[in-house]
Amino acid sequence: MKTKLKSYPPVCGVALGLLLSMAPLCSLPAAPKPPKSPIEKYIESLLKMQVKTATKSGVKMQVNVVPDAYLYFMASKYQEYEGLGLDAALLSKKLGSSHTKYKRFQNRLFFRINISGGGKHVVFDKGLTGHLVVTQKSEKNAFSRRTYHQVNVSPKVETERWKLFGKRISDYTQKNLFVFKNLKAEVTSFSIKANTTEPVYFKLNEIWTAKSLQKSAGKTALKSRGKSGGKGKKKGRGSSSRKKLGASLGNVTPHEPVINPGEHQISAKMGFGDLKKAGPTVILTPGHWEAPLPPRHFLEVLKELAKR
Secondary structure: OOOOOOOOOOOOHHHHHHHHHHOOOOOOOOOOOOOOOHHHHHHHHHHOOOEEEEEEOOEEEEEEEEOOHHHHHHHHHHHHHOOOOOOHHHHHHHOHHHHHHHHHHOOOOEEEEEEEOOOOEEEEOOOHHHOEEEEEOOOOOOOOOOOEEEEEEEOOOOOEEEEEEOOOOOOEEEEEEEEEOEEEEEEEEOOOOOOOOOOEEEEEOOEEEEEEOOHHHHHHHHHHHHHHOOOOOOOOHHHHHHHHHHHHHOOOOOOOOEEEOOOOEEEOOOOHHHHOEOOOEEEEOHHHOOOOOOOHHHHHHHHHHHOO
């Protein structure tokens, strides 16, 4: 007697999909990052030679030092052509205009400076050179205040007209100010020497910070202004203008300065001369700088450029 085998129906597509959805999903491994090129490693090493940071009066300043500004700028331009397989002679032709532009920076110290208000606005009433003083003490020479040359500054330092409201919101003065949250500057030295062990001082003078206007305060002022309108006694032009100013400033004049960047307005109870404070000082030590060696091919290109 033959035993009849029980047949099972094929698994339908819905059930198969359910089983697949219950299986753990295997995520694909992330693609490995490409290795850094020799010139990229060289530039990073230059900027890591010595990095110093200081914070004071709500402002943070970080300074990176490079012993030769020409090498830094040329390495940055060389990086654009690295990997194309060009020989030193051809690459030197492509970098000829950059060599002409940057050769005046040879043997000059180069500094990258980052100034931040930690979320608040930093307020200058002069340009960067009016607030940032760079000096190097020496027994023989007393360097002047202007010991550096600005190469790149972002944002561009341009003063704008601001309204400064004091104890009474109806009274205000106008002043040209430069206001920012973060500033990046690249400067080279005129007279600061790298071949001595004298420390280099970066000091910010006469700075102050202001917090951004709170949106809730502005909305509250606008609501109260709307409720007071409508039928009733007409108010004079002076009262209307004061309300308008109060609404734009958020109707607050705290001891800590409040800034409204959109309207170029600042409010504070204290005098604006009293707002200015001494900023941070960063001290660099030349005797501890160890410059990395440039990549071989980059050196060959520099030798070709030196023949011009």
